[in-house]
Amino acid sequence: MRNKSMLAKFAALLIALPLLATSAAAFQQSAxxxxxxxxxxxxxxxxxxxxxxxxxxxxxxxxxxxxxxxxxxxxxxxxxxxxxxxxxxxxxxxxxxxxxxxxxxxxxxxxxxxxxxxxxxxxxxxxxxxxxxxxxxxxxxxxxxxxxxx
CATH class of the missing domain: 2.40.128.520 (Lipocalin)
Incomplete structure (x- = not known):
């Protein structure tokens, strides 16, 4: 059960990282x-x-x-x-x-x-x-x- 929880957190992180990078790039461009x-x-x-x-x-x-x-x-x-x-x-x-x-x-x-x-x-x-x-x-x-x- 613990492995599934860690796997879910890891998957969520993998999804969030490109979004964060895109947001940072958009902020830099709009600065x-x-x-x-x-x-x-x-x-x-x-x-x-x-x-x-x-x-x-x-x-x-x-x-x-x-x-x-x-x-x-x-x-x-x-x-x-x-x-x-x-x-x-x-x-x-x-x-x-x-x-x-x-x-x-x-x-x-x-x-x-x-x-x-x-x-x-x-x-x-x-x-x-x-x-x-x-x-x-x-x-x-x-x-x-x-x-x-x-």
Whole structure:
């Protein structure tokens, strides 16, 4: 009798595992990058910014600086045009990303360190706890991984 009970539990587990895996995959696909993220300096690895990723017009994904961790009143000295010497706080740094399967593509990212913009793509990692943002010039891309704050 005990063997039948164990066999029934094992069979139920075998049925449940694919369902759980499917649910986890569906959750990963439906996860959204919307929220607050911490960015890191690419040279030192130290936290640099807190950014707010949000859904913009047309369902695109964008991000703006909420807080500068390296200097409270930092300005973008390297930016051009209207952004030159403006506070980094509330400055848009990522815009135009559109969901494309498991990735977000077709966007633009502003690198505050040099004031230049690059073609951008991004994807969620680690069950939505990390957001890998890439800035590309032609086929050469640099990646930065942001960590979720909330």
């Amino acid at each position: 959204s990058p919307v929220g607050r993220w911490k960015t890191y300096d690419e040279d030192t690895g130290k936290p640099r910014l807190i950014v707010d990723v949000y859904e913009a017009k047309g369902g695109t994904i964008a991000a703006k600086v909420v807080e500068t961790l390296f200097a409270p009143n930092a300005v973008c000295t390297e930016c051009n045009g209207a952004a030159k010497n403006k506070p980094m706080k509330d400055m848009p740094i990522l815009w135009g990303l559109k969901r494309d399967g498991d990735e977000y593509t077709g966007g633009t990212v502003l690198k505050l360190a040099n004031g230049k913009t690059y073609k951008s793509k991004a994807k969620l990692l680690d069950g939505g706890k990390k957001f890998e943002v890439s800035g590309c010039l032609g086929f050469i891309c640099k990646h930065q991984t942001w960590t979720r704050e909330n």
